[in-house]
Amino acid sequence: MKLKILWMYHDLMDLYGDKGNAEVLRVRSEKRGIECILDTCSIGDKKDIREYDLFFMGGGADREQGLIIEDLLSRKDNIIDAMNEKTAFLLICGGYQLFGQYYKDQDGHIVNGLGIFDYYTEASDRDHRCIGNIALEATVDGETFRAVGFENHGGQTKNVASPLGKVLHGHGNTYNSGYEGFLNDLVIATYMHGPLLPKNPRIADSLIRRALRKRHGDVALEPLDDTLEDKARMVMLKRLKADK
């Protein structure tokens, strides 16, 4: 069995360890005997997104979002086709924002998003950002758990139809909003950097199951020993007083 991941704008959209998410997906797949093919796609690269099981895009500062947006918009039809063929998506922060209606950056510039989802994002001024550790309670594919990460965004994302989770510590989609990220049957979108996946193996395995579902139907993943990952997450949950 193969898992094909397309890592978008790996050279430009990669903040606070986002690249680690690709590594976690590869390692957790290969530990189960699933061959993981990790390709990259940046500005001008010719790739058909439909050929991949998982589309992964990290975060980026306003400058990098401005650099990649034209190329991303040029791939809109291909992205929608891939969604219609059940490709799974992992979108982190700046990547998350650009799948919505628009992103108004800290200098007031409006960056048109893909408009695939109804949410939109507006950054306030440069002095007000959502920065720090974040913890949330999420239910993904029927499993409820607590997740931890790191957020650093000026963008305030509103009109989110189905958030990823309830904020236990930190900001989330907007200052003290109570909710964070966006979730549907194909997409996990979140402000959580860190990277997200090493301390949140349940999210990693949900992504692998979702990606494999595209060509193999429901695949039961053999459980891995997540003692270390769970310990690391508990350290943060306790530190953030979000463990109970």
Ligand code: GLN
């Ligand atoms: N530039 C965007 C913002 O400031 C996204 C930042 C990020 O990806 N961490 O909101």
